[in-house]
Amino acid sequence: MDSLSAVSEELAEIDGQIADIFRALSNGFQKLDKIKDVNRQSRQLEELTGKMRECKRLIKEFDREVKAMERRTNANTHRMLSEKKQSMVKELNSYVALKKRYQSNLESNKRVDLFDGPNEGFSEDNDMLASNMTNQQLMDKGYQMMGETDQAINRAKKVVQETVDVGTETAATLKAQTEQMSRIVNDLDSIHFSIQKASKLVKEIGRQVATDKCIMALLFLIVTGIIAIIIVKIVNPNNKEIRDIPGLAPPAMNRRLLWIPY
Template sequence: MASDVPMTPELEQIDGEIQDIFRALQNGFQKMDKIKDSNRQAKQLEELTGKMKECKRLIKEFDRILKDEESRNTPEVNKQLNDRKQYMIKELNSYVTLRKTYQSSLGNNKRVELFDMGAGSSEPTAEDNIQMASAMSNQQLIDSGRNQMDQTDEAIARSKMVVAQTVEVGSQTAATLTQQTEQMKRIGNELDSVHFSLKKASKLVKEIGRQVATDKCIMGLLALIVFGVIAIIVVKIVNPHNKSIPDIPGMAPPAQNFQTNRRLLSTRSFRGL
């Protein structure tokens, strides 16, 4: 099956490596019929098993890149790439079945682990489970089913725990948001009070300014009057005979009145004698 699907350079490289492995598997199984020694056949089968493991790894890498690029591709391209992946899986499964046939002919009842899940590897896919189930006995299938159920129960329990923790975190977040909302309301009320106080203080400052200006005017007029009176007094003292400046009451009584008073006092004194 020639690949006419549009691929990125990385996918094309992986696809090419997988096709090389398929050709090597085809040639290797053709040589199996020509090998008569069972030990050499077992060794050849072991080498082919290693190539199938590498092919499985490359298919997983192809699938990973395909999922990363799925959002950037059109639905048609994604469908073609998925079909290409399914073709690779079916092709590999055919060689897996062929390997099991040769393995049975060699009398090797020990199942060779094709998909070796080492530390840090991903969980088996649906295709892996189908391939492994075909080589299991009924008891092994039952045990595997029980293990799968136990793992499913554990996963459900973990999911419930995560959900409970999520609900608790959500409740705490809601309570925190409620407190923050109330605090924001209080801050808003305080800002309104501050704004009102500032407006009131501004009006009061303006009134005080007007009063101060009025007081300054009055004080200025009083100062002018005082300075005028002082100036008149000084001029009158310096030049008492200046007729252009009127006499200030109580400061300089007329001379004629003073002489008349002296005569009246003299007359009264004489009469008393």
Template sequence: MASSDLPMTPQLEQIHGEIRDNFRALANGFQKLDKIKDSNRQSKQLEELTGKMRECKRLIKEFDRETKDEEARNTPEANKLLNDEKQSMIKELNSYVALRKTYMNSLGNKKVELFDMGAGVSEPTAEENVQMASSMTNQELISAGTKTMDETDQAIERSKKVVEQTMEVGTQTATTLKGQTEQMGRIVNELDTIQFSIKKASQLVKEIGRQVATDKCIMLFLFLIVCGVIAIIVVKIVNPSNKDIKDIPGLAPPAPSRRLLYLRTPEHLE
């Protein structure tokens, strides 16, 4: 059905046009793929076509959202036409997906899953899953289910490894923090010891300073006394008759010896 026959808003027309452009690119791409003989080039071409299919899927979902937003303003006939167009686009996209699967199998690549276009793509809706499942055989459904279970198991194993690695990193971090805490405690104790030693050294320096000052005072007094004694000796030598220093012990001249006069008795006189 042509887009002009559909009751679409300008936004829907733009999305619809982009989807149709991608479908034409997919058709041309698969036609070129038949002419490519090199397997590497075929794989590269399939990757490009997979990107186109991923873009188509996104645009179809956006088309569905816009349709639902306009559903209340459209007539039932218009809503039915838009829904039929969406189903037609989904069916066409599924045909390209099936074609891609055929080429992938011919290349010997077993890692193919219907509508699995890589990381970052949202999961198909329930309606799309039903449509895709209806186009698959029982063997394909069993294979797809088995592969999904295997991928789920692998995802669980990867999650377990991530959890184990996280726990290991957490244990190592806790051990490192504990060691750093103990080291900080030792540093604090050493700083306290150094501070105590500095205080004791300051007190000792003050005591030594006071003792040195006292010793200097004593030496000064002794020096003054010696100077005074020397000055007295010099003065005594220069002026021995000086009465001011006559009575100084050790410097005054010796006292004259005194003779005792004995009274003579008459007997001595005879």
């Protein structure tokens, strides 16, 4: 502490705070060994964990101060500060490992308590207590334990029934969704078939329209030819090329029969 005070008052103050936390951690873990109640042990561990977090924060602050003073201190002083920080980190890590061990033991005890249920600590103490009980007290205790067992069984049955109900509802929902999907697939197949049928019908209509257009074009050409012939005949009635066409040839001249008397 004195050597740090000679280097920096801030570092000396941080070092003092960290030392106080280390003493509190040491005393806290010693008290933890004497606590038998699981809940109190858990609270004590939470309190010690908070102190370790605070100690970690102070060590980081100590390291920042050391780095800020690196250019203003000589090599020996800087090495001494680095070793001091490493010593703090090592001591904090030892408490962290100790906390993990206690935490593991605490979790194991909680699991034992969970499975033991109302028979917690029954083995030796309760055997001694049972030896001091009267027959009526033993019977009452047995009836009480049977009642607790029946209640536990009823609760388990209720949970099982609720699980079965949920499973039944889920199965019904899945069945309804499966049927709905089947209907959708059938509808899609019907739509696809209708589209194919409509496509074929459109093609047939297209072919029929094309045939009708050809016939109309042929009739148009015939009518156009007839009209052209009529126009030519009107313009040039003596045209020999169209004289013999029925209905278009010029009228025949009246021929007189010569009567030759004998």
